[in-house]
Amino acid sequence: MQSPPVLVVLTTGKEAFVRATAVLQMTLAVRKRAGVPVELLLLGPGVEILRANQRNSPAFGQQLDELRREGVSVAVCELSLENLGLTSDQMFAAERVRGGVEIADRLAAGYQVLTF
Secondary structure, three states: OOOOOEEEEEOOOHHHHHHHHHHHHHHHHHHHHHOOOEEEEEOHHHHHHHEOOOOOHHHHHHHHHHHHHOOOEEEEEHHHHHHOOOOHHHEOOOEEEOHHHHHHHHHHOOOEEEEO
């Protein structure tokens, strides 16, 4: 029996660079080793790692590119962006979604949801 698809929800922002980096690495490892669909949703302070103009942005940009090359979809909560006063032109590319709706939809579809 194959494992269910996985949704990784990152709520840790740039204030915890090491933890956010570890979650991105773990997401990549799950995708490569589990062989199931994996999605990454950035929610709340987690959206900050998509900022293209921060000190750690090159590292996050490389990790996001590698995730996409491995087939991981990357989405960002548009309400979290609005609440933090961030605009799309300040961010790395990501699908804009309603975070809570996406989580509810994935749970209903049988996804395993991992939250960090």
